[in-house]
Amino acid sequence: MPQFRPVDEQLAYIKKGAAEIIRVDELRDKLKRSLDSGKPLRVKIGLDPTAPDLHLGHTVVLRKLKHFQDMGHTVIFLIGDFTGMIGDPTGRSVTRPPLSREQINQNATTYLAQAHKILDPSRIEIRYNSEWLDKLGSEGWIRLAAKYTVSQMLEREDFHKRFHDEKPIALHELLYPLAQGYDSVALEADVELGGTDQKFNLLVGRELQRAHGQPSQVVLTTPLLEGLDGVQKMSKSLNNAIGILEKPLDMYGKLMSVSDEMMWRYYELLTDLQLSEIEKLRHESHPMEAKKHLARRIVADFHSAEAAKQASEDWARQFQKDETPENVERVVVAYPEVAASGRDGHAVKLDKLLARCGLADSVSDASRKIKQKAVRVDGEVKTELILPVQLPTELLVRVGRNIRKVAIAA
Amino acid sequence: MPQFRPVDEQLAYIKKGAAEIIRVDELRDKLKRSLDSGKPLRVKIGLDPTAPDLHLGHTVVLRKLKHFQDMGHTVIFLIGDFTGMIGDPTGRSVTRPPLSREQINQNATTYLAQAHKILDPSRIEIRYNSEWLDKLGSEGWIRLAAKYTVSQMLEREDFHKRFHDEKPIALHELLYPLAQGYDSVALEADVELGGTDQKFNLLVGRELQRAHGQPSQVVLTTPLLEGLDGVQKMSKSLNNAIGILEKPLDMYGKLMSVSDEMMWRYYELLTDLQLSEIEKLRHESHPMEAKKHLARRIVADFHSAEAAKQASEDWARQFQKDETPENVERVVVAYPEVAASGRDGHAVKLDKLLARCGLADSVSDASRKIKQKAVRVDGEVKTELILPVQLPTELLVRVGRNIRKVAIAA
Numbered sequence: 001m002p003q004f005r006p007v008d009e010q011l012a013y014i015k016k017g018a019a020e021i022i023r024v025d026e027l028r029d030k031l032k033r034s035l036d037s038g039k040p041l042r043v044k045i046g047l048d049p050t051a052p053d054l055h056l057g058h059t060v061v062l063r064k065l066k067h068f069q070d071m072g073h074t075v076i077f078l079i080g081d082f083t084g085m086i087g088d089p090t091g092r093s094v095t096r097p098p099l100s101r102e103q104i105n106q107n108a109t110t111y112l113a114q115a116h117k118i119l120d121p122s123r124i125e126i127r128y129n130s131e132w133l134d135k136l137g138s139e140g141w142i143r144l145a146a147k148y149t150v151s152q153m154l155e156r157e158d159f160h161k162r163f164h165d166e167k168p169i170a171l172h173e174l175l176y177p178l179a180q181g182y183d184s185v186a187l188e189a190d191v192e193l194g195g196t197d198q199k200f201n202l203l204v205g206r207e208l209q210r211a212h213g214q215p216s217q218v219v220l221t222t223p224l225l226e227g228l229d230g231v232q233k234m235s236k237s238l239n240n241a242i243g244i245l246e247k248p249l250d251m252y253g254k255l256m257s258v259s260d261e262m263m264w265r266y267y268e269l270l271t272d273l274q275l276s277e278i279e280k281l282r283h284e285s286h287p288m289e290a291k292k293h294l295a296r297r298i299v300a301d302f303h304s305a306e307a308a309k310q311a312s313e314d315w316a317r318q319f320q321k322d323e324t325p326e327n328v329e330r331v332v333v334a335y336p337e338v339a340a341s342g343r344d345g346h347a348v349k350l351d352k353l354l355a356r357c358g359l360a361d362s363v364s365d366a367s368r369k370i371k372q373k374a375v376r377v378d379g380e381v382k383t384e385l386i387l388p389v390q391l392p393t394e395l396l397v398r399v400g401r402n403i404r405k406v407a408i409a410a
Numbered sequence: 411m412p413q414f415r416p417v418d419e420q421l422a423y424i425k426k427g428a429a430e431i432i433r434v435d436e437l438r439d440k441l442k443r444s445l446d447s448g449k450p451l452r453v454k455i456g457l458d459p460t461a462p463d464l465h466l467g468h469t470v471v472l473r474k475l476k477h478f479q480d481m482g483h484t485v486i487f488l489i490g491d492f493t494g495m496i497g498d499p500t501g502r503s504v505t506r507p508p509l510s511r512e513q514i515n516q517n518a519t520t521y522l523a524q525a526h527k528i529l530d531p532s533r534i535e536i537r538y539n540s541e542w543l544d545k546l547g548s549e550g551w552i553r554l555a556a557k558y559t560v561s562q563m564l565e566r567e568d569f570h571k572r573f574h575d576e577k578p579i580a581l582h583e584l585l586y587p588l589a590q591g592y593d594s595v596a597l598e599a600d601v602e603l604g605g606t607d608q609k610f611n612l613l614v615g616r617e618l619q620r621a622h623g624q625p626s627q628v629v630l631t632t633p634l635l636e637g638l639d640g641v642q643k644m645s646k647s648l649n650n651a652i653g654i655l656e657k658p659l660d661m662y663g664k665l666m667s668v669s670d671e672m673m674w675r676y677y678e679l680l681t682d683l684q685l686s687e688i689e690k691l692r693h694e695s696h697p698m699e700a701k702k703h704l705a706r707r708i709v710a711d712f713h714s715a716e717a718a719k720q721a722s723e724d725w726a727r728q729f730q731k732d733e734t735p736e737n738v739e740r741v742v743v744a745y746p747e748v749a750a751s752g753r754d755g756h757a758v759k760l761d762k763l764l765a766r767c768g769l770a771d772s773v774s775d776a777s778r779k780i781k782q783k784a785v786r787v788d789g790e791v792k793t794e795l796i797l798p799v800q801l802p803t804e805l806l807v808r809v810g811r812n813i814r815k816v817a818i819a820a
Contacts, residue, residue: 082548083552086549086552086553133548134547134548134549135548136548137544137547137548138492138543138544138545138546138547138548138550138551139496139544140548141548141551141585142493142496142582142585143496143582144582145580145581145582145584145585146580146581146582147580147581148580148581149578149579149580149581150560150564150573150578150579150580150581150584151573151576151578151579153581154560163560163561166561168559168560168561169559169560169561170555170556170557170558170559170560171555171556171557171558171559171560171563171584171585171588172552172553172554172555172556174555174560174581174584175551175552175555175581178581
């Protein structure tokens with residue numbers, strides 16, 4: 001029988017970094033009953049077997065699951081093979097091709113291997129929803145569908161939008177959230193976790209459990225993590241992600257490049273530190289030291305403490321070397337407009353300059369990098385487009401980890 | 411191998427009295443292929459096992475099925491036991507309680523026994539949709555639902571209205587039309603018949619057959635028959651119906667009470683006469699004779715030629731006796747307002763008079779009967795409320811089969 005911690009202690013640990021908990025009082029009751037009975041809570045997560053390549057954004061919810069494990073509860077990975085095997089039968093979408101049982105198993109294995117970097121594999125229950133959805137049968141589906149109305153389903157944001165934009169919604173698409181909700185019934189889930197974008201589907205589970213005479217699961221959503229730019233959701237396609245399989249030095253360097261503000265958010269969402277510990281760090285440490293600590297901690301999670309130490313040393317050496325003028329490439333940039341520029345002195349447009357000296361692919365790429373606060377001139381982050389200069393000049397320009405000495409030729 | 415008539419002859423016979431055929435050219439092609447191949451068409455009708463007590467309104471579609479039988483085709487009675495056994499799982503509606511297999515069989519037997527008064531029992535195929543809908547299973551239902559969109563389904567008039575009135579539509583209700591449509595796929599129906607109110611559901615069958623790579627069924631709708639009042643749809647609850655199990659004399663008398671206009675409609679929808687024959691009757695017969703002929707014909711259909719002859723004689727004797735003054739009850743009605751009524755003579759309100767002389771239960775009942783053209787004064791149908799009278803007077807007032815001599819006392 002597991003040793004559970006006091007309810008308030010569990011609750012504080014679980015609440016850290018959660019976007020929303022529906023509802024906290026129910027969660028408290030469940031934790032109390034679990035403590036009294038010695039029975040762990042059943043904490044469900046739906047696994048998407050089509051995207052097995054994880055980045056740190058995906059780990060936010062996995063880490064929250066780990067917190068439940070840390071508190072002695074049972075994590076259930078629900079693999080949606082029933083719908084996965086059917087795929088999207090409309091054939092309209094290329095994003096949901098039907099997968100074979102083998103493909104699904106393979107994707108699930110890949111996913112779980114990565115999830116095991118965070119979670120304790122011995123305390124995970126893995127279930128496939130074909131186990132009960134296949135059995136549901138014709139009558140079961142009719143009865144299930146009877147428990148929800150068209151209007152309730154069209155309240156889901158994406159359905160609502162498509163309906164009003166007169167874009168087709170096939171009837172089976174309304175059945176998929178029911179399937180996901182029914183999974184919670186079959187699993188007798190106490191808690192279900194998901195990103196904030198999953199809220200509607202998680203709530204369907206609550207409704208269906210109630211309709212089946214079960215206590216409703218608590219819904220806990222985790223925020224969508226911002227990427228390295230600090231603005232957009234972390235995503236491979238936006239090129240602002242840190243993959244959990246990336247090399248230690250790459251991972252370390254990328255983490256060192258985030259803003260101070262993002263650093264504290266990453267502390268909250270990507271570590272097991274309690275809020276009180278994070279507050280202490282924030283007040284007592286220099287931001288640069290705190291950032292190094294974060295980067296080392298995260299690299300250690302996905303590689304090892306040793307690898308993290310090595311990465312930190314390599315990064316420091318490289319950074320120092322990069323900043324050393326004799327190692328920096330010198331370029332002369334033709335910028336004839338500068339002669340006629342300011343009234344009270346000269347100025348260049350920073351985006352143009354970056355594009356011309358090869359630190360950005362184009363002016364618009366340069367402009368994006370400036371907005372992302374990724375550009376430093378003579379050690380200072382620059383966010384304005386107009387850069388006053390004295391002629392003749394030589395600037396030390398840094399974009400991410402690329403650095404140039406830039407001489408401007410009028 | 412059945413002997414089929416030429417396509418145009420079949421088509422003319424089938425078209426008579428149909429409200430709509432979608433589409434006539436497809437029906438022509440199907441008839442042609444059937445003629446060429448010697449293969450009868452498969453003509454489907456969905457049977458509602460909850461309302462087994464038939465009146466003439468229900469026979470319109472049955473008679474149209476008979477016309478297909480007359481032309482050598484196969485009639486399929488589809489008994490919706492799958493949905494009938496589930497009933498309405500929301501529990502919201504009392505109109506669709508779940509029925510046991512025994513109740514459904516019993517209702518279907520009662521229904522078919524009545525349908526056999528019109529159709530040839532040896533050329534009816536009886537099928538239960540649980541045969542394939544049970545088998546469809548979880549995956550089958552998802553695939554079926556994928557073939558229709560939410561918007562298409564909400565185009566159905568009653569769904570559309572409920573959706574816009576914000577009255578709940580449970581998701582399973584959207585699945586029922588799919589089930590009905592899939593029946594056509596399973597049966598490989600060539601034609602499906604139904605009332606005009608069934609048009610949407612019948613069209614779903616067309617769509618689903620197409621989606622399953624089958625030729626689409628032709629949809630043939632039959633009009634909703636007006637009742638004895640000539641205005642509202644025939645319905646037991648509106649008290650304007652003729653049940654097919656009613657006694658010969660009752661049936662005969664009710665048929666004799668319809669207006670001349672309705673008589674021709676009944677000829678079209680309730681007999682096997684061809685349009686050309688009906689036109690001939692209309693031009694060559696006295697309406698009263700034509701009506702007697704219709705009444706006798708219909709009574710003969712549901713009873714026997716002998717019973718019809720007997721009913722016609724009994725009715726004539728009773729009618730004559732009713733119209734004989736010495737057999738009519740005389741009442742004196744106090745109507746003091748009449749003294750002060752018209753400027754150019756006297757007048758009474760006919761509805762008041764009917765209520766006071768006992769030929770109507772109330773003034774509003776009387777007014778309804780006048781609107782239904784059921785009131786005759788001195789042999790003439792009266793539709794206006796104001797009845798000019800000369801005092802002293804005695805009127806022969808007839809409401810349906812009740813008759814009084816009415817003296818007015820000022």
